Amino acid sequence: MTADLIGRLREVVGPSGLISDPGEMAGYLTDWRNAYTGTAAAVVRPGSTEEVAGVVALCREAGVAVVPQGGNTGLCGGAIPDSSGRQVVLSLTRMRRIRDLDAANQTITVEAGAVLQSVQEAAAAAGRLFPLSLGAQGSCTIGGNLATNAGGTGVLRYGTTRDLTLGLEVVLPDGRVWNGLRGLRKDNTGYDLKQLFIGAEGTLGVITAAVLKLFPAVRSRATAWVALPGPQAAVDLIGVLRGLAGDRLTGFEIMSRQSVELVLRHSSGARDPFGDRHPWYALVELSDSLPVAGLDGVIESALGEAFEHGLVVDAVVAANPAQAAALWALREGISEAQNHEGPSLKHDVTVPVSRIPAFVEGTDRALEGAVPGIRIVTYGHIGDGNLHYNLSKPVGSGDEEFRARAGALARVIYDSTRAFDGSISAEHGLGQSKRGIIADYKDSLELDLMRGLKQLFDPRGLMNPGKLL
Amino acid sequence: MTADLIGRLREVVGPSGLISDPGEMAGYLTDWRNAYTGTAAAVVRPGSTEEVAGVVALCREAGVAVVPQGGNTGLCGGAIPDSSGRQVVLSLTRMRRIRDLDAANQTITVEAGAVLQSVQEAAAAAGRLFPLSLGAQGSCTIGGNLATNAGGTGVLRYGTTRDLTLGLEVVLPDGRVWNGLRGLRKDNTGYDLKQLFIGAEGTLGVITAAVLKLFPAVRSRATAWVALPGPQAAVDLIGVLRGLAGDRLTGFEIMSRQSVELVLRHSSGARDPFGDRHPWYALVELSDSLPVAGLDGVIESALGEAFEHGLVVDAVVAANPAQAAALWALREGISEAQNHEGPSLKHDVTVPVSRIPAFVEGTDRALEGAVPGIRIVTYGHIGDGNLHYNLSKPVGSGDEEFRARAGALARVIYDSTRAFDGSISAEHGLGQSKRGIIADYKDSLELDLMRGLKQLFDPRGLMNPGKLL
Numbered sequence: 001m002t003a004d005l006i007g008r009l010r011e012v013v014g015p016s017g018l019i020s021d022p023g024e025m026a027g028y029l030t031d032w033r034n035a036y037t038g039t040a041a042a043v044v045r046p047g048s049t050e051e052v053a054g055v056v057a058l059c060r061e062a063g064v065a066v067v068p069q070g071g072n073t074g075l076c077g078g079a080i081p082d083s084s085g086r087q088v089v090l091s092l093t094r095m096r097r098i099r100d101l102d103a104a105n106q107t108i109t110v111e112a113g114a115v116l117q118s119v120q121e122a123a124a125a126a127g128r129l130f131p132l133s134l135g136a137q138g139s140c141t142i143g144g145n146l147a148t149n150a151g152g153t154g155v156l157r158y159g160t161t162r163d164l165t166l167g168l169e170v171v172l173p174d175g176r177v178w179n180g181l182r183g184l185r186k187d188n189t190g191y192d193l194k195q196l197f198i199g200a201e202g203t204l205g206v207i208t209a210a211v212l213k214l215f216p217a218v219r220s221r222a223t224a225w226v227a228l229p230g231p232q233a234a235v236d237l238i239g240v241l242r243g244l245a246g247d248r249l250t251g252f253e254i255m256s257r258q259s260v261e262l263v264l265r266h267s268s269g270a271r272d273p274f275g276d277r278h279p280w281y282a283l284v285e286l287s288d289s290l291p292v293a294g295l296d297g298v299i300e301s302a303l304g305e306a307f308e309h310g311l312v313v314d315a316v317v318a319a320n321p322a323q324a325a326a327l328w329a330l331r332e333g334i335s336e337a338q339n340h341e342g343p344s345l346k347h348d349v350t351v352p353v354s355r356i357p358a359f360v361e362g363t364d365r366a367l368e369g370a371v372p373g374i375r376i377v378t379y380g381h382i383g384d385g386n387l388h389y390n391l392s393k394p395v396g397s398g399d400e401e402f403r404a405r406a407g408a409l410a411r412v413i414y415d416s417t418r419a420f421d422g423s424i425s426a427e428h429g430l431g432q433s434k435r436g437i438i439a440d441y442k443d444s445l446e447l448d449l450m451r452g453l454k455q456l457f458d459p460r461g462l463m464n465p466g467k468l469l
Numbered sequence: 470m471t472a473d474l475i476g477r478l479r480e481v482v483g484p485s486g487l488i489s490d491p492g493e494m495a496g497y498l499t500d501w502r503n504a505y506t507g508t509a510a511a512v513v514r515p516g517s518t519e520e521v522a523g524v525v526a527l528c529r530e531a532g533v534a535v536v537p538q539g540g541n542t543g544l545c546g547g548a549i550p551d552s553s554g555r556q557v558v559l560s561l562t563r564m565r566r567i568r569d570l571d572a573a574n575q576t577i578t579v580e581a582g583a584v585l586q587s588v589q590e591a592a593a594a595a596g597r598l599f600p601l602s603l604g605a606q607g608s609c610t611i612g613g614n615l616a617t618n619a620g621g622t623g624v625l626r627y628g629t630t631r632d633l634t635l636g637l638e639v640v641l642p643d644g645r646v647w648n649g650l651r652g653l654r655k656d657n658t659g660y661d662l663k664q665l666f667i668g669a670e671g672t673l674g675v676i677t678a679a680v681l682k683l684f685p686a687v688r689s690r691a692t693a694w695v696a697l698p699g700p701q702a703a704v705d706l707i708g709v710l711r712g713l714a715g716d717r718l719t720g721f722e723i724m725s726r727q728s729v730e731l732v733l734r735h736s737s738g739a740r741d742p743f744g745d746r747h748p749w750y751a752l753v754e755l756s757d758s759l760p761v762a763g764l765d766g767v768i769e770s771a772l773g774e775a776f777e778h779g780l781v782v783d784a785v786v787a788a789n790p791a792q793a794a795a796l797w798a799l800r801e802g803i804s805e806a807q808n809h810e811g812p813s814l815k816h817d818v819t820v821p822v823s824r825i826p827a828f829v830e831g832t833d834r835a836l837e838g839a840v841p842g843i844r845i846v847t848y849g850h851i852g853d854g855n856l857h858y859n860l861s862k863p864v865g866s867g868d869e870e871f872r873a874r875a876g877a878l879a880r881v882i883y884d885s886t887r888a889f890d891g892s893i894s895a896e897h898g899l900g901q902s903k904r905g906i907i908a909d910y911k912d913s914l915e916l917d918l919m920r921g922l923k924q925l926f927d928p929r930g931l932m933n934p935g936k937l938l
Contacts, residue, residue, distance in 0.1 A: 104704050104823035105854070106711075127712070149657050160655060163632065178914055183821045185853040186629060187892035188618050188668055189899055189907055190937060191919050195664030199657055216715040235573050242575075243596070246685040246758025247716060289715025290767070298759075352652045354573035384654040385574070423656035430658055438658055445647055450660050456925050468659060 036077035057175030070144025076431025112143025149199035151427030167211035222295035223324035227278035251285030351422035505546035526644030539613030545900025581612025618668035620896030636680035691764035692793035696747035720754030721852035820891035
């Protein structure tokens with residue numbers, strides 16, 4: 001039966017589009033962090049929407065589950081098959097064409113397997129900006145970004161992947177192809193079906209292409225590194241910056257001293273911009289489409305005003321792109337630096353921006369109560385209310401002992417997030433990792449409606465089963 | 470049975486919350502243009518979400534359909550009951566509280582019956598902008614804006630109502646209340662249910678409250694009136710403006726000479742800003758959160774560049790707010806002025822911005838072929854690809870003769886819209902008016918999926934039946 005299916009799949013995708021050798025399949029069966037591993041009957045790599053539809057139809061007929069996969073850079077195991085060996089991994093990586101770029105309409109039409117960075121580059125070549133930007137951009141695919149509604153550093157100004165999407169093409173679980181590739185900014189002719197597939201982690205169908213929004217290119221930038229007394233000052237500083245710079249405020253990241261300390265210790269060439277230690281830091285970026293926009297003046301006025309109100313203790317404005325890059329390196333080095341300190345327990349949560357200060361205070365206190373001496377590495381996109389609440393063991397304690405507490409510590413953070421009306425997954429999705437606990441944090445009515453939608457679109461449960469729901 | 474239901478509804482909403490006298494009901498049974506009229510068993514005006522849930526549950530038990538209604542300013546009859554006299558109109562107008570305004574989170578939480586202008590004013594009082602802006606803002610409600618995914622003049626920069634929404638509270642067709650009032654910019658924990666209710670015209674449930682996004686207040690503005698050789702120049706001018714001004718470009722409306730001519734003829738005080746006649750005009754607005762933003766300089770540079778490329782024939786920049794208001798009055802007077810010229814056949818369509826020039830040329834030619842001498846009053850939010858393609862009879866011909874051609878002329882415009890990958894309803898929805906013809910313009914697979922969703926949420930078909938689907 002499986003051999004028969006594999007033969008028929010090979011007819012659809014061609015010999016080079018099907019992998020069944022265990023060695024060659026390995027890269028598709030384990031995520032990049034080695035956190036999740038599965039097995040599969042085959043990996044198929046269709047080259048067109050029609051081939052995807054053919055694969056889905058054949059698998060449906062055979063009662064075999066399909067696991068869509070993009071660049072395999074997810075953090076929750078959403079694109080990794082189970083261990084039954086009966087599932088088929090559907091990799092979109094051969095479908096990477098940029099089908100169209102319409103500069104006047106400010107849209108780009110791309111296939112699901114296009115790598116995010118290639119989309120950014122195509123937009124830039126046309127004098128436009130595709131603003132989705134995240135660490136994995138050199139290998140993650142647009143299809144994966146859509147399936148997980150990816151966020152990243154541009155959300156503050158440009159929104160998440162959902163906000164950047166005008167149209168989709170989707171292969172439904174029954175093999176039919178929905179062509180919703182509309183490049184329209186306004187279309188009120190019924191339910192907005194594309195919204196269902198964005199963020200659904202491949203459980204309602206396979207996204208094969210999308211029409212995405214473009215923006216005017218950025219032509220000037222100002223970057224500052226700021227020392228703050230605490231998270232409340234950070235929230236107030238956002239208010240001061242928005243009041244003066246409006247939507248020129250395109251980046252606002254905060255980092256606890258603990259976070260920066262790890263980078264200074266482990267990253268070669270990292271240097272503290274200030275002589276003194278401060279409890280919290282912010283990285284501020286303004287940007288503009290005008291080549292000469294006076295952004296340095298705006299950022300200096302805003303920081304001056306903030307200093308007078310006691311929100312800012314010290315600040316430095318980058319004098320050139322190299323200095324700006326060095327400041328961003330301090331922020332981007334945190335995750336890597338933390339790996340030198342033993343196991344790193346990662347949590348990705350949001351609360352309303354206004355509640356960040358009380359949330360951080362309450363969560364820190366609860367964590368320190370649970371594990372005295374725990375090192376709390378808090379940083380993230382605070383302008384979106386998004387914090388990466390990462391934890392390292394107390395100095396001198398054992399790795400295994402700390403790992404054993406992982407579940408209990410996650411509960412501490414998630415319970416606190418719920419108490420502050422937040423979400424336990426800001427931008428990483430649920431995948432396999434949070435699928436089990438989401439029921440404890442989401443309204444049962446909402447889970448009911450989600451199950452109804454899953455049943456409506458995928459009554460046989462063959463589309464990425466065991467993920468999200 | 471009906472009398473019994475009315476008695477029980479009165480118990481839920483109180484005596485002042487139920488209207489059954491035909492005279493008092495009249496205002497709820499006819500739309501503001503007198504285009505649609507229905508009858509009803511009663512009009513209920515609940516004062517709270519719990520009361521809405523009670524009304525919906527009682528009607529469901531009795532097998533009686535519910536027609537949700539906001540400010541009754543819709544253009545497609547979506548909030549008007551049928552003529553059976555058995556339906557219950559559920560007016561949200563008593564639920565108009567602003568529940569919360571969180572300046573740091575840039576959000577406002579409002580009840581569905583809040584009038585749009587009151588939301589704008591509450592935001593302004595907190596130094597913020599709620600950017601949804603449209604002609605009916607003094608009487609339309611947020612619930613209606615959400616149910617129809619309203620557009621208006623701010624879409625170019627800020628998006629439609631959907632883009633402005635972070636969370637919803639909804640009474641489901643079975644009377645359960647879904648509390649999705651989250652004020653989060655990032656939340657990837659499953660299907661984004663709120664998207665289903667936005668733009669669903671009350672067919673999947675009753676929206677009772679929403680969390681909406683706020684933006685930095687606008688502190689400076691520049692406005693220009695521009696003469697253009699044709700629609701292609703308008704599209705190219707948008708490109709020039711975006712290249713220099715980026716997202717400061719917050720308004721870009723075009724008008725055919727025919728449109729402006731009618732305003733000059735019928736609006737008292739209207740004055741042509743130019744001595745010569747020109748085939749097309751654009752109204753351009755730049756705005757900024759900075760109080761001193763140099764916008765006049767930016768708009769003059771952009772228009773100078775456009776003039777050199779032959780895109781602009783003449784232009785005037787408003788020297789003060791009164792002049793800007795006079796320019797906007799020329800644009801806003803079109804609809805009213807057209808009423809003086811006999812029946813006005815209105816169509817609200819979008820195509821991709823880049824296709825506007827060919828679309829206008831092809832559609833005009835087809836209309837003139839169908840009715841020689843027809844007067845084509847084309848204007849709209851061309852930055853979003855949205856044109857109001859309105860028609861007036863040839864000079865000297867009869868009203869009835871022209872009205873008799875309404876269906877055929879609509880087909881000419883909609884067929885052309887489809888040929889250019891557009892939508893036959895940009896911002897007005899389907900309601901009763903386009904419900905019959907949408908099947909000719911939408912993919913049958915998409916209609917299938919829509920019917921499946923309707924069946925899932927409202928299996929008894931009691932939630933605003935006869936609308937949208």
